[in-house]
Structures are given as structure tokens and as C-alpha cells.
Amino acid sequence: MEDLQSSLKDRNLSVSTITEKGRCLLTTRDFYPGEVIISQEPYVCVPNNSTVETRCDVCFKTSSLKNCSACHVVWYCGSTCQKSDWKLHRLECEAFSRLDKDKRKFVTPSIRLMLKLYIRRKLQSEEVIPRTATGNYNLVEALVAHMSDIDEKQLVLYAQMANLVNLILRWPEINIKEIAENFSKFACNAHTICDSELRPLGTGLYPVISIINHSCLPNSVLVFEGRSAVVRAVQHIPNGSEVLISYIETAGSSMTRQKVLKEQYLFTCTCPRCVKVGQYDDIRESAILEGYRCKNEKCDGFLLRAADGKGFECQECGLVRNKEEIKKIAAEVKLLSEDKAPKLSSTGNCQEAVSMYKMIEKLQTKLCHPFSISLMQTRDKILKLLMELENWREALEYCKLTIPVYQRVYPAIHPLLGLQYYTCGKLEWFLGDTEEALKSLTKAVDVLRITHGTNTPFMKELLMKLEEARAEVSYNNKQSYDE
């Protein structure tokens, strides 16, 4: 802990404790939007490999992969990554090689993350690899596990997974109860590693980043540069403040956010958004984001349960929508969106998937408020499919439909909003509307330079596109002036 405090002191940070939250990370100077507060390499990480997608175990690339010729479980993109991983993989490889082929299919990413945790711990204690102030097993021991808060079913699952880890490693000194507790620690401390466009790639444990608590209105954002976790300020954070990130998708209503936080992270959030639960403004916002639309298509009022319980009443014009009618459409939406449409997308049937999602969109337009999050999510799916089909014009129409909802549900500096502006800009550029592209790319850069910095290949490409758009607009303006 002393090592950690002194390492954090050099970065103008310190660890403290808050009664209702446990440990927290505090600033010891002011931080400004876009500044890196802290970055950390993973203590352990794994790609989310499955039968449909495989990534290099070290850099998470998907191209030119070869699997380890001894265990056939782990994949690398080349000898550089393979060699850099050998000290750690050697022990894992021995263990996998002992396993029957049919047992190897039980080696999920979570099991591998645990195996890697124990291997790293062993190698550090034997001084085969160095321990550092921000990368050592003591920091893992300090993570919250919430063992007394999790339900019986979950405990049984963790115990089964711990047994499997024991079966694979076969180390006499192993403590199964401790492994089960570590699975619980993973559940509320591990982070999903994403690429710059926030597509999930893997899972990692970053024990210092894990000290940072949650807010639904955070002052910082966590992004990844390769495997490194980077926390940047999204607003001015005065000296002595708590650094806060969001653990979840914050677009949902307070009730939805609270439910997710309670289920996965086992706490009740009291951030400035959550304290408003039950207040009129919060009820109204929830009804807009997750509720139904008015029967009168021209009215954009929000609906609340009618006093007689038989329907939902528009708070603007007083019209009541029948509960049974709503139930019927909602059931249709559920069937199509949870079953039929995902099946079509996952089998690469893009055109048919677009048609199916458009049917869902039509139903949701009848059912939901125009600012509904589920309608926005359906349109986002259509947008992505249309981009795969290279139907730029229609994709742009869908992108434009989603932006007002993004602007409503996310703060002005939020990576998802920046990325949506970027998509819009790219589509406008492809379609030759350079002036509009310049506006959208400028908005994207204004957000993403704060959340993502300016040094990654992703940001360099965006900045280059912006420069190109600027040059083209000024060339076009000059041409029309000369004429």
C-alpha cells in the first residue's frame, strides 16, 4: 500500500476511503478535460476468443494467427507476441497439454483469466518476473469481492469454476475457496477491453484502475489504447476530488441503471443523477426513454400508468392507451428482436436482417416515445448493417435519426456521442457532401480529442480526415468565388 501511495503521489493521485464506497482515488492537483489521470497495463488479460472469432493473446489482432503448437488453445499473430508471452504461457501450456481434448472446450476466457492470475502470482513470488508498485498480487488481494452479498446460485457457480481451475493447474498449494473469491472479484473489478470504437476485444484486470468508483455522471472516462487502460478527465477536476468513471451504459433510466449496478456491482448508486430517483423530472425522463408514445401521433407527450391500472395516460393530452394493445406490440417486438433478427445478423444475412430490424423499428415507432432508447438501438443496428452492405445513403439517414437521441442521453463529452458524429462525418464524406462532413468531423474531434487523446492511430486518422475535409471545403469555396 505504501508503494502504491508513493507511486500515485508522483502522478498527483492518492488512495483514500469513503465509508459508503470503500477505497477511492483522489486527485492531489487540478486535472483538465482531455488530460490523462492514470494509465495502467493489465495485471492479467485475455481476448474474448470464441468459435467464431479468435485474437492474438498478446496484442488482440485477428490477422495471421497461428495457435500454440503444443497446447492448441492459445493463438498468436507472430513470434514477437509469442516470445513475449512465453514465461507466462509455459506453465499454462503444460497444464493445457495435460487436459483431454474434450475438457479444453471448458477453458472459457474467464477460466483463462484466473489461470493467468495464478501463474503471474507464482512467477512474481519466485521472482521469475518482476513485481511492481502498481502490478502485484497484494493489489488483487485488496479488491472487493462482495462474497457475503452474492446469492447461493452464483456462489455454486464460482465454486465449480474454481474446481475447474484447480483441475487444470494441479498445484498442491492451491486454495479453491480463494479462487472462488477471485471469480467474485473479477465480476466487480475486471474491465472489458475495447478498441477505439468501443467494440469489445477482451477482459483485463487493472488493480489500480479498479480503485476508481462509479458515477452515472462521471468526471472521467476509461478508454483503451491497445491493452493499456487510460483514464482521462472529461471535465475540470479540482484538486482533492474523487476520480469517477462509469461502469455501465449510462443512457438508461435511473431505475435501469440502479438495477444493473445492484446486480453486477452490488451497490446502490447515489450519484447526482441517481439521487433524483422518484422525483417528477426523473419519472418523466424514464417514461420518455423507456416508456410508450401517445396514441395521437402528433403529440410527443410521455405516458404514465393510468389511475385505474387499465392503461397508460398521456401527460400532455390526457389520451389513454390500452394496456392489452401495448402488450401485444411489445410481445411482437420482443420475439423479433430477441430471436429472429439476431439470428439473421449472426448468420451474415445482412439484407434480411435489415428488413427484420425495419419491421421492429416500425412496431417500436408505434409503441415507443420518439426519444426511446430501444428505438435508438434498433436504428443503430440498422445503421451498422447498412454500412456492411455499403448502402451509405440510407445508413446516413439512420445515423441522423439516432443523433438527437444520443445528444439527449449522453453528456456533451461522451465517447459514444463522438463516435456517432464520426460515423455521420464519414458517411457524408463518402457521399460527397464535404461541407456537412466537415461539420460532423469537427464535432467528432471536439469530443474524441478529450476522451481518446490525439496520439492513437485511430485519432490520427480522424484528424487527417478532418484536415482533408477542411482543405476540400476551402478549395471548393475558392473555386466558386473565382467563378
Ligand SMILES: C[S@@+](CC[C@H](N)C(=O)[O-])C[C@H]1O[C@@H](n2cnc3c(N)ncnc32)[C@H](O)[C@@H]1O
Ligand atoms: C471496482 S470497485 C471500486 C473500488 C472499491 N471501492 C474498493 O474499495 O476497492 C467496485 C466496487 O466499489 C464500490 N463502489 C463503486 N462505486 C460506488 C458508488 N458510487 N457508491 C457506492 N459504492 C461504490 C462497490 O462496492 C463496487 O462493487
